[in-house]
Amino acid sequence: MRLGEAPAYLYDLPALDEHVASVRRALGGTELYYAVKANPDAELLRVLAGHVDGFEVSSAGEHAHVTRLFPGLPVALGGPGKTDAELRLPHHRLHVESPNELRRLLATGLEADVLLRLNPGLPVEGAALTMSGPFGMDEDGIAECLPLFRDRVRLRGLHAHLASGLAAGPLLELARGLLEHAYEEVNLGGGMAVSYTSPGTRFDWAAYGAGLAALARGRRLRIEPGRALTAYCGYYVTRVVDVKRVRGQAYAVVLGGTHHLRTPVTKGHDQPFAIVPTGGGASVAGEPITFVGQLCTPKDVFARDVVTSAAVGDTVIFALAGAYAWNISHHDFLMHPKPAFHYLRA
Numbered sequence: 001m002r003l004g005e006a007p008a009y010l011y012d013l014p015a016l017d018e019h020v021a022s023v024r025r026a027l028g029g030t031e032l033y034y035a036v037k038a039n040p041d042a043e044l045l046r047v048l049a050g051h052v053d054g055f056e057v058s059s060a061g062e063h064a065h066v067t068r069l070f071p072g073l074p075v076a077l078g079g080p081g082k083t084d085a086e087l088r089l090p091h092h093r094l095h096v097e098s099p100n101e102l103r104r105l106l107a108t109g110l111e112a113d114v115l116l117r118l119n120p121g122l123p124v125e126g127a128a129l130t131m132s133g134p135f136g137m138d139e140d141g142i143a144e145c146l147p148l149f150r151d152r153v154r155l156r157g158l159h160a161h162l163a164s165g166l167a168a169g170p171l172l173e174l175a176r177g178l179l180e181h182a183y184e185e186v187n188l189g190g191g192m193a194v195s196y197t198s199p200g201t202r203f204d205w206a207a208y209g210a211g212l213a214a215l216a217r218g219r220r221l222r223i224e225p226g227r228a229l230t231a232y233c234g235y236y237v238t239r240v241v242d243v244k245r246v247r248g249q250a251y252a253v254v255l256g257g258t259h260h261l262r263t264p265v266t267k268g269h270d271q272p273f274a275i276v277p278t279g280g281g282a283s284v285a286g287e288p289i290t291f292v293g294q295l296c297t298p299k300d301v302f303a304r305d306v307v308t309s310a311a312v313g314d315t316v317i318f319a320l321a322g323a324y325a326w327n328i329s330h331h332d333f334l335m336h337p338k339p340a341f342h343y344l345r346a
């Protein structure tokens with residue numbers, strides 16, 4: 001990649017292929033869907049499609065995107081606030097979020113295979129984000145749904161997406177609680193942890209897969225991770241355009257900004273990065289440096305007070321940019337050029 005092309009996204013497709021293959025192996029008989037909202041990039045989806053049992057989509061837009069690319073692959077359609085048009089979309093599974101949504105589904109007169117989304121209110125410790133609030137139904141809502149099923153709308157089982165950012169142990173604990181409900185089929189959601197502060201610490205897929213196998217007891221289990229599948233294969237590559245010291249604080253300003261990679265702002269972390277010394281211009285060296293982008297807002301910060309060195313022209317490679325990165329960012333703010341997209345291929 002030429003420096004002139006910065007900023008750019010770089011996706012390592014062989015690394016994604018290897019990672020998802022290893023997750024697939026660890027899961028044994030548990031079905032694996034990919035939550036498309038983490039990153040709907042078609043090149044990534046093509047790699048994923050070789051390994052997953054299906055895709056989880058949460059809007060008509062994601063549904064159209066995925067079914068156009070992979071007409072034969074099963075789709076699970078979820079998400080709060082589905083429109084009547086969305087309830088009419090073909091699916092392998094439909095995750096129903098409320099009794100009234102089920103009534104609207106029945107009113108379509110169409111066939112459907114339903115998982116009821118339970119909001120189990122289980123205590124979730126150590127989660128980055130707990131999916132409580134409006135998602136799914138409590139036990140009363142589920143009880144209200146059960147007698148409504150009729151005709152060609154079939155109850156297949158239960159769906160739950162409990163929290164985001166959990167290690168294998170706590171996720172298995174939650175699964176154990178959930179599997180006390182006697183359903184033949186249970187989708188346990190996503191939320192497997194990705195550590196941005198210690199990127200080498202990975203979710204223990206082997207322990208999770210073995211734990212689920214022990215809990216399954218003949219039931220059909222499914223998970224639908226997003227972040228932990230694609231985060232690692234993406235990089236945001238940019239270049240230092242200015243360095244300075246303002247009231248004692250050293251800054252490196254890079255081309256682009258968090259309108260391309262919103263993740264550190266939304267999650268409040270320092271985005272992990274490496275510097276390739278391609279610059280040789282003015283520098284700040286061996287002191288805490290704050291890395292900012294080109295946006296005219298104090299929120300445009302990638303990482304704060306990281307002790308390192310940076311020179312104008314240096315290449316900065318932000319890691320863990322393959323999920324909830326480009327596709328959740330506010331691209332048009334300030335009208336800077338969009339990044340290029342590059343794909344490493346086998």
Ligand SMILES: *Cc1c(COP(=O)(O)O)cnc(C)c1O
Binds near residue numbers: 079164165225228
């Ligand atoms: C976001 C979401 C996922 C994926 O979550 P990750 O944290 O990316 O693994 C799975 N299922 C549902 C219902 C979701 O909303």
